[in-house]
Amino acid sequence: MADRNTDDIRICIPITEMTSTMVRLPVYMLEGNNRGLFEPRVISIGPYHRGHESTLIMEAHKEQVLEGFFQRPGNVSRQEYIADVTANCFQQALRCYSGNTDGYTAEMLMRDGCFIIELLLRWNKKEDVHDNYVRVMSNSIYYDLLLVDNQLPFFVLTMIFSKVKGHINENHTTRLLDLVIDFFNHEGQFSWANLGQYSDSSNACRVPHLLEDVCQVRHLLDLQYKFVVGRNMGNNDNEPTLSDSCPFSLCGNIRHTPPSVPLGIPGANELQDDGVRFHVSKNKLSKMFDVTFKRKTMRIPHFKINFGSKILLANLFAYDQILFHRSNQSTDQPGNNVGPVTSYVVLMNALINAREDVVVLQREGILDNLLSNEEEVASFFNNLGRCTLVDVSKHRYTSMFHDVNKYWRNKFNCCRYFAIFSMKHCRNPWTCLSLLGAILLLLISSTSMIFAILKFARG
Incomplete structure (x- = not known):
């Protein structure tokens, strides 16, 4: 599985199955305190949040990161990337969105995809992004890239990575999947989902049951979903689990x-x-x-x-x-x-x-x-x-x-009722001591009363 060159596959999922898979969340889900959970704080990816007020500042800084991408030794020009995106995946990408995509161009799709690839490459090589704003906002960017309606089709990232891949590794061994796993599942992230063993991309080959369907990845959140669910699903056949056995x-x-x-x-x-x-x-x-x-x-x-x-x-x-x-x-x-x-x-x-x-x-x-x-x-x-x-x-x-x-x-x-009694009267040592003292006092009083009655009966 580790030898499989999935990065050469541009669109593995049939386009009919990809159509309208990126749904715009309904307004009611964004009401109240939920808005901060589903809307980008720093950066917009894809057509849905284009022009969002909180992401406008990042657009200029995104361009600086892109300059670093196109300046990589041997990399081709911006216009060639736009031409490839237009010819190979732009129309297919638009069909993946069920919401409004008016005004979203092939150049915008290219810029979003190249920005993500550059972030992944710099993180993997521990390179600085040479932009203080992007550096400070890196944690917010991390979460923005996992919002459900702030996504790009994964085949767009695959196509862009296949073009730049030859200029970042002489042996052509770096895989896009490894870069994504390394970025999103590093130490401290997803710790609540038991993904610590994936913090190193070298572990990717140890989980073939999760990578069998890697060419079925729809977008970055979809890949994280596969890891979280695949890693955290146990046996649950929905059968009754309560045991009614009782000592009485x-x-x-x-x-x-x-x-x-x-x-x-x-x-x-x-x-x-x-x-x-x-x-x-x-x-x-x-x-x-x-x-x-x-x-x-x-x-x-x-x-x-x-x-x-x-x-x-x-x-x-x-x-x-x-x-x-x-x-x-x-x-x-x-x-x-x-x-x-x-x-x-x-x-x-x-x-x-x-x-x-x-x-x-x-x-x-x-x-x-x-x-x-x-x-x-x-x-x-x-x-x-x-x-x-x-x-x-x-x-x-x-x-x-x-x-x-x-x-x-x-x-x-x-x-x-025995459990309720234990919960209320045996929760800590002090209540236990009080209960034992009361029982002991009751036993002493009862014993004294019995002896008094026997003494009276004999007299």
Whole structure:
């Protein structure tokens, strides 16, 4: 797989399948606090955000970076790149966008593509961009390049890279895929998605199951989506996971199944008050989407939430819905097909309704909150949960939701009340000591009373 020259393939996905794959997000998804998650802060790529107020300053600095690209020894002229883009991929690229592309020219497409390639090359060689503004804004550029409607078709980048490739490496061994992996998955980025092992591009050949479909990459966000989902998908056959085993026979003989079980579940704080325990998955390599509920315990992998992870999760969430919406439309069988990222957001939105829920998950090590306060975390998941583009009545955790509700609504489950008692009276050593003292005092009082009664009876 490592020897496969994917950079010589310009358009691997049939153009009919690429048509309208880059969807412009609806306005309601950009309302309120969500706007900063989906709109570029520094740089616009593609036609959708062309002329956006926040990206105007970068246009002049983008030109300086492009000058460095065209000044590479042996590289061809700007006009030749424009001619190649016009002849080979401009019309195909426009068909990939479902929104308005008026005014977006082949030269603009070339400039965007060459700018991205130059950034990747300079990052890989640890070269300076020779522009202070671009250097200072590099972190914002990183996130802007992963916005769902701020993308270029990957075959455009492939074509541009194939032209400049001969001038950057005498042995022609550098691959575009390696440059992208090295740039987007370096140390510290995507740590919450268990992608640390991809921080070095030399590891690319170690994950052939993710690279089998490399020629099916649609754009930069699509490639990151494949890595995140491919790396973080475990076995989840949507079968019930709750074990009703109980040491008391009464619980096994008496069942109370509500006539209708709600589709949602209570928040984390309420569930904990009713005896549900929350634990972070102890295995550091546990899959991000592997959430289980067994024996009154819900195990959730660790999630570090900061400004960057908010942007990444939000755009993976939006793109996940776009992919599965197209998948549902292309199948003849009716039904709902929800992706893993959407399912994860549905789960977190259900568990987190207020700051108290965030505190519960944070106390158990599930959430590592690097935002200003717990209210901001709750607001993020609640606002994101309202931005669903597909029906989420059935998702990856539907069976788990059913099991949680069955436990929560079963009034005859004595184990539930024992768990509630333990949660309220055995949470820390002081409450345990107080409880033991009260029990000891009760035993002493009862013993004294019994001896007094026996003494009185004998007299």
